[in-house]
């Protein structure tokens with residue numbers, strides 16, 4: 001009987017899950033909005049992964065939970081922080097990763113990893129959500145746009161607007177003010193992405209930027225953010241449609257190895 | 265969830281904390297009765313205070329930093345901070361200042377009782393810019409006179425303080441004597457000062473021996489979280505026989521713990537060096553986030569804010585009371601520049617065989633926290649010492665988020681665990 005290993009990442013905005021087989025092959029990934037009931041969301045997303053892959057519950061040997069809601073994953077065997085998981089997940093997708101930038105709903109993390117994908121050093125934004133995905137969400141809301149559109153739109157910018165604030169609470173006000181000045185949507189959005197990019201580059205510099213740099217988390221799917229980061233850093237970032245699952249993939253890798261479960 | 269920190273330690277070897285608590289209570293009691301007893305209250309800073317000279321004139325020192333942290337430890341910070349913000353203080357002004365100012369506003373009762381107003385304000389100006397403005401505020405509130413001692417900043421300390429700097433501070437202390445005579449109506453008694461200085465020196469020597477017990481492997485005590493309790497008497501009771509007795513008792517207790525292999529956690533899996541002021545409103549929870557991993561602090565800087573006792577930088581000498589107080593005052597922690605502070609931490613890592621460094625940065629205190637990013641970078645990048653920097657506040661609970669704090673600390677220990685495994689494999 002094939003054995004499977006699961007990773008469930010309960011993030012502030014999305015919950016993600018994945019399954020690996022015993023050869024560390026990625027079998028499936030699923031995701032859904034976390035919502036207010038974290039316990040229900042994690043169960044639902046995990047069950048969806050099982051049915052998508054056609055795997056029975058008893059075929060899963062070990063489950064590792066990660067993300068802010070990791071202690072709410074009642075069916076999991078153990079928990080590992082998303083910092084370790086994103087590092088492992090990034091290394092899984094891009095084995096030459098030495099630096100990881102993970103940008104989620106309310107957190108930005110810069111992580112330096114070694115050749116095995118283990119965390120060497122990390123830095124995070126402080127308690128406030130300035131400079132995180134929340135700022136982009138706020139701007140999107142102010143402009144009545146979906147989160148998935150704003151990155152695309154920003155790519156059309158020809159005359160970027162400079163936005164200096166990164167405070168998530170003022171995102172809407174800031175954006176509306178720029179609209180009132182008569183600036184174009186795409187130029188404002190470029191400014192929004194650019195401002196968040198420079199803030200996260202500050203975090204990256206603190207741990208030291210060593211190529212290859214892999215961009216993970218929900219915001220890594222945003223082409224506007226990828227562009228701004230690449231422009232400002234002058235290097236190419238690793239991203240893929242799977243980078244938002246890095247936390248879950250890393251968790252599943254830990255499930256497979258149980259390295260940390262034994263160590264802590 | 266984190267286990268109870270003191271649980272594995274047998275009660276009989278954890279008595280010094282209780283003793284400290286009792287001393288603190290009777291000190292607060294004396295403060296609150298000062299109006300009745302007629303004792304003069306002299307406001308002082310923890311860093312660089314000439315408490316020996318004040319005690320010579322029977323002035324009872326009150327340290328707003330100590331009262332504020334105790335109020336905060338007992339959950340009483342928010343109403344005081346709110347009171348100060350109502351009169352115009354900004355959210356990011358130092359929490360100690362806001363609490364101190366609010367605690368002597370009319371009819372304010374704090375979680376440790378009424379705080380008496382100052383009769384005299386001793387301003388030892390060392391390291392922190394806020395000191396001047398804070399004491400001025402008190403002056404406006406109460407009309408109490410400010411006696412200022414300007415302490416020259418130590419740049420590039422190389423185990424030598426220029427003689428003229430010591431003379432400069434000593435001269436100011438001498439000049440203060442007639443002012444103290446006038447303010448208290450008491451004659452200066454040099455023999456009394458010498459005796460207080462002698463007792464003070466003894467307490468410092470014992471405290472030094474205590475902190476250096478952290479070099480033992482395993483350490484018999486937590487040189488940060490437990491030292492927060494142990495460090496208080498060296499400030500508020502210094503110069504008294506009681507203070508000497510306390511440190512003697514503590515030293516004996518720590519020696520016994522070492523003999524019996526008892527420490528603050530079940531085992532000692534990690535040895536940490538700690539830098540920064542703790543967050544008092546969540547103190548025990550915060551400690552629990554580390555003790556959960558059987559991590560013990562072996563050395564730390566903050567418990568030495570009252571005096572850098574283990575650096576050989578000062579020694580109280582009853583034969584030269586004024587000069588030695590002056591020398592002590594120059595060596596306040598925040599009066600040392602950043603590179604010197606950084607090298608002290610580096611030395612701790614080496615001498616105390618530590619695995620990692622944790623820095624707790626304080627949002628509303630720039631004096632202590634400024635430059636901590638550079639310390640982290642130097643340790644992590646230049647010396648390859650795993651270093652975690654977390655941030656909240658010393659008194660303001662609004663800056664603390666348990667989930668976020670735990671997340672960073674958990675991740676740090678995951679990293680340390682992997683590192684440990686690797687070094688065991690290699």
Ligand code: SF4
Nearest residue numbers: 358392394629630631
């Ligand atoms: S050193 Fe920091 S905590 Fe102390 S008074 Fe100055 S700003 Fe406040």
